Amino acid sequence: MNIKDVENLAELARIELSEEEKEALLKDFGGILAYVKTIEEVKLNETAPDTSYYD
Amino acid sequence: MIDLKNLTIEKAHESFKKGEYASRDLVEEYLKVIKEKNKELNAYLEVYEDVLKQADEADKKFKNGTASELTGIPFAIKDNILFEGHIASAGSKILENYTASYDSFVMRELRKAGAVIIGRTNMDEFAMGSSTQTSAYGVSRNPHDTSRLPGGSSGGSAAAVAADMALVALGTETCGSVREPAAFCGLVGLKPTYGAVSRNGIIAMGNSLDQVAPFGKNVRDAEIIFNFLSKYDKEDSTSIPDKSRVLDTRQKEGAGGGCIGVPWHLFEKGVDPAVMENFKQSMEKFKKAGYEIVDIELPFSKYSLEAYYIIMPAEVSTNLARFDGIRYGFSVQNDKEINNLKDIYMKSRGRGFGKEARRRILLGTYVLSHGYYDAYYNKAVKVREKVKREIIEAFKKVDLIATPTAPMPAFKIGEKLDDPVAMYLCDIFSAPANLAGVPSIALPSGMTKENLPLSIQFMAPHFGEEALLKAGKEFEKIR
Incomplete structure (x- = not known):
């Protein structure tokens, strides 16, 4: 991620940020994304849609 | 002097029935403690002016035989639960002067029963936190050790009950926001089944996660409140029907x-x-x-x-989109800075939201954006x-x-x-x-x-x- 990415997100979310705020967010995002990224390693063993629990 | 420390809903109810003391007397005791402790603990953001009037109405119910278990019982409620005609700010500057235009389901039910609502309690901004440190109105302190935090996001409600500034309290949970402060403050916290208690009138954080949850000093008090509030509500599309x-x-x-x-x-x-x-x-x-x-x-x-910190910010980015400086809440009105509608959105939201709120909205925007959604x-x-x-x-x-x-x-x-x-x-x-x-x-x-x-x-x-x-x-x- 870089500053441009933060700026794009801020634009989408309609939130004005100062330069310092953008830098701080970039730093925070680094840590947070590193944490939630572990979701990528979860093996789901998906095959077909399974609705057995809802029948 | 009423023994607040060992008081329970059932004990209070018995005393009301027997005429040992009235709800007004009990509420006055809590107001005394609030006067003594709230400045330091910052549990309450606001104590309602009509508290004693509410107590008097409750006492009338005992006189005319229409009282029920929760009549006259003093509650503290979290700042994100709507109470018509009263401010609900969700711990945020962006809703600093927002006055609720309707009662939440839980408020309506409590008021119908004659419960006394003492005031609204401090919370992390928009329930985003585990300590009250993101509140726009200062932290709350843990009554067990005032150099420590009471947990969050329902920290104010927890501190109020733990410090005997209310007998019981309502908080909300999206991820542990009642159980964690209950843990830190030595209380019972009960998160109901999702869909058990209506979310109507609860300022939303994560719709698929939010639930109103009671705090009590003992299990029976939490049970009484839960049983009372666990009802189907047609105004909440995620409320589970009785059958x-x-x-x-x-x-x-x-x-x-x-x-x-x-x-x-x-x-x-x-x-x-x-x-x-x-x-x-x-x-x-x-x-x-x-x-x-x-x-x-x-x-x-x-x-x-990890899954929560992807799903919740996504829902947050949607739920907080309504705070745009147009519908309600904080709005940048200064003409010099405003050139168009977008400026109103950008500046109102940029200034009205605190750091954590902005962090989570942007995180949600990221995980929902093209290329990252999957x-x-x-x-x-x-x-x-x-x-x-x-x-x-x-x-x-x-x-x-x-x-x-x-x-x-x-x-x-x-x-x-x-x-x-x-x-x-x-x-x-x-x-x-x-x-x-x-x-x-x-x-x-x-x-x-x-x-x-x-x-x-x-x-x-x-x-x-x-x-x-x-x-x-x-x-x-x-x-």
């Missing part, structure tokens, strides 16, 4: 509720030694009382918090489903699942502010229940050497609150 509020597990066949599953692998590390020791001792006590303690594996639940959001939704299924599956073998409530006792003011993830980890044991929608209870389980409260937590199947309450009352006898 669907059934237990669909082995408990139906009368398994007796005596088998506790413990997913020890989930807390092999990262847990404070005092918390771990206390948890082990608590399980021993249950064993001695005739419960079976069984080792269980919940492999997907290991990823609950890797993050969709994956998290699938993991969530796996967590839910493995918990339901576990309840085919056990009646309850036990873990520590929080990985540490109450921490000091100022801690964990530099590293957002360190703060998020406070809710590592809370997340599975919110993701799966199952009910969960936090129970006071002892004290550390420094006299800080410790807590253990149980989960039960959907609509299995009775099992939680039964185990809780048992624990009150054996701990």
Whole structure:
């Protein structure tokens, strides 16, 4: 991620940020994304849609 | 002088009925404590002016025979629960002067019963936090040790009950926001089954996660409030109809509720030694009382918090889009800065939201954006489903699942502010229940050497609150 990415997100979310705020967010995002990224390693063993629990 | 420390809903009700004292007398006692302690603890953001008038109305109900269990009982309510004609700011500057235009379901029900609503309590901004440190109105302090935090996001409600500034309180949970402060403040906190209590009039954070949850000093008080509020509400599209509020597990066949599953692998590390020791001792006590303690594996639940920190920000980015400087709330009116509508949005939101709110809105925007939606959001939704299924599956073998409530006792003011993830980890044991929608209870389980409260937590199947309450009352006898 870089500053441009933060700026794009801020634009989408309609939130004005100062330069310092953008830098701080970039730093925070680094840590947070590193944490939630572990979701990528979860093996789901998906095959077909399974609705057995809802029948 | 009324003994506030040992008061319960039932004791107060008996005293009201017998005429030993009136609701007005009780409320005056709480107001005295508030006057003495609230400045330091900052539990209440506002104490309502009409509190004694509410008490008088409650007393009338006792006189004319229309009183019920909650009549005259003093409640503190979290700042994100709408009370018509009163300010609800969700701990944010962006709603500083927002006056609720309608009653939330829970407020309407409490007022109908004649409960006394003392005031609104401090919370992390938009419920985003585990300590009240993100509140736009200052932190709340833990009554057990005022250099420490009461937990969050419902920290103000917890502090109010723990400091005898209210008999009971309502908070809300999206991920542990009642159980964790209950743990830090030595209280009982009960998160209902998702869909049990109406979300109508609750300022939304994560629609698929939010639930109103009561705080009490004992299990029976939490039970009374839960039973009273757990009703179908057609105004909440996620409210579960009465006929669907059934237990669909082995408990139906009368398994007796005596088998506790413990997913020890989930807390092999990262847990404070005092918390771990206390948890082990608590399980021993249950064993001695005739419960079976069984080792269980919940492999997907290991990823609950990661999944939560993808799903919740996504929902937050949607739910907080309404705070745009147009509909209501803080708006940048200064003409010099405003050239067009977009400027109003950008500046109102930029200035009205605090740091954590902006962080989570942007995180949500990121995980929902093109190119990342599949890797993050969709994956998290699938993991969530796996967590839910493995918990339901576990309840085919056990009646309850036990873990520590929080990985540490109450921490000091100022801690964990530099590293957002360190703060998020406070809710590592809370997340599975919110993701799966199952009910969960936090129970006071002892004290550390420094006299800080410790807590253990149980989960039960959907609509299995009775099992939680039964185990809780048992624990009150054996701990």
